[in-house]
Amino acid sequence: MSQLDLAGGTATFGLLRNADYYLRTNLAQRFRTRYPDVRIRLVGQNSAETAQAVASGTLEAGLVTLPVRDEDLDLVPPARDELLHVTADAARALTPPTIDDFCSVPLVLYDAHYATTDPARRQLNERAQLAGRRIEPVIEVEYLSSALALVSEGFGDSVMCRAATLSDAMPANLRAVPFAEPLYDTLALVRRRGQILSPATREMARMAWDSLVEHESGPHGTAERYGQRLHLPHRLQRRDRPDHLPGHRQADTSSASGAGAPVTVSGDPNTEIPLVGGGRLIVNEQRPSTGADAGLKVNGIHLVLPADWGGPQEYTDVFLRSARRAAQDLCERRGGELESLTCEVVPGAAGDVVVAATTVVLFRGRRCVFRRGIWPPTHPAATRAAIYASVLEEGLMTRVVPQLGDDTAPVDL
Structure with a gap:
């Protein structure tokens, strides 16, 4: 589109409150310099307000963060x-x-x-x-x-x-x-579903997209674009x-959080930290040993799980039942198809048992793969399944774009 194509008119565009952190140069300044005969309306204090204004027709398009109410909107998430x-x-x-x-x-x-x-x-x-x-x-x-x-x-x-x-x-x-x-x-460009944008607003949306991608591809970018890491320390x-710096500790004490409360961890033997949902963490565990190994048996950290969580097999069984129901409900609500949900033991450090859950969903014409560790556990199995499904839904709604051309590569969530 050339400058001659925009000899007049008004570009109306909504912005999220934090837009300046992502658009390296002022969007209004760039647009006005290129199209001096076009009037500009940039409005919005919060993404929810911007999305509502676009859905009602008050604004033609905008840049928001997700999730927002999207019943009447077309969304394209660039980053x-x-x-x-x-x-x-x-x-x-x-x-x-x-x-x-x-x-x-x-x-x-x-x-x-x-x-x-x-x-x-x-x-x-x-x-x-x-x-x-x-x-x-x-x-x-x-x-x-x-x-x-x-x-x-x-x-x-x-x-x-x-x-x-x-x-x-x-x-x-x-x-x-x-x-x-x-x-x-998750940043997304939004417009009212099925609406054809005016030339001025369409050019404003294109310029916002280009500015965002330019910024995020540069040395100060922090976001991910379509799941591809651009610059994320x-x-x-x-x-x-x-x-x-990560890993720094004072000489003789450090701190942690147990059961939601700060806990000072000293170098004393057998320091216990209570965990949310039951169980405890024993730091610098020292227990007497007998026989050929007489003396002290020392473990740096010993995680003691609640008895009612069961072992890896029992925990995984409960997780699978709860997660499968949640994933099926998600697919029904969002128009996807659950292809599979499985758990497998994967290699862990020092021979530890590590279990990962993998879900495959057909969504927006793409095959989407979502994989997360579930054992050792951080929550009861049913709660972990609900969190797992919530993160899966966030990934599907914000990182999956409709299939373009012959692109059949799976989407790794």
């Missing part, structure tokens, strides 16, 4: 960015938190006006519900910058997209770590502070 747990507490940044850990600390959350519809908060609330918990922030504000200022002062923890951690919005004393079960902001690090 996704990981949501991170943000804290000023060094101890809480040592290991990726579970959703139970997250619910157990004071929270400072933003987008207060959209608390029930904001995509990130919807995902967090759904995860918490599956774990039998509720997210109840001690402070709610409208803007990310306000939330981060409060987190920096120690009033609580929060969440933010990885792209924002590389911006000036990130206070120097904060740490950001991934969740134990990863969460993502394994773990966010504060390069100027060696004590922020």
Whole structure:
């Protein structure tokens, strides 16, 4: 499309609140420079609001994060960015938190006006519900910058997209770590279902897409595009502070979280940490040995599971029953077809038993493969199955695009 094709008209386009973190240069500035005779309307404070405006016809198209209500929308997801747990507490940044850990600390959350519809908060609330918990922030504000200022002062923890951690919005004393079960902001271009865009808005959408891909392909990109990793560090690090590096520990103590509460772990023998859902973790376990091996038998870490979780076979059986029901329900709701759901033992470190679950779903004309470890367990089998199905659904809805041409390659979720 040339500049001569846009001699007038208005481009109406909705944006998510964090658009500046992904669009390297100002979208309005670039568009206006190229098409000076076209008027521009860029609106939207939150993805839920933008999606609703597009569905109602108030806006022609927009860039949002998923999930949003999509009954009347066509979605094309170009990229996704990981949501991170943000804290000023060094101890809480040592290991990726579970959703139970997250619910157990004071929270400072933003987008207060959209608390029930904001995509990130919807995902967090759904995860918490599956774990039998509720997210109840001690402070709610409208803007990310306000939330981060409060987190920096120690009033609580929060969440933010990885792209924002590389911006000036990130206070120097904060740490950001991934969740134990990863969460993502999935970016998507949306339009009203079946609507033909005006030339100006179509060009605005194309320019937003190109700007996003250009940014994410560059050195400061943080997202993944169509499941292909563009630039995603394994773990966010504060390069100027060696004590922020993964694996750093003080000489004689470290910290962990047990049953949702911070626990100081010393070097003392047989230190026990209670786990959510029962069971316990024994650190520096030392037990007397007899016979030829008389003395002490030492284990660095010994995981003791609740008796009612059973062994690997019993746990896997319960998981399969629950996960198969959840996957079949998912396929019925989303228009997919469950081809298979199986579990297998895979090689583990030091001969440990590791069980992985693999699901194959036919969705949007593509064969999609989803694989995750389920043993050793982190939750009761039925809860783990619900989480597994929830992550599967997120992957199907945000990472699978309709088959193009002769592309028959399976989609790895």
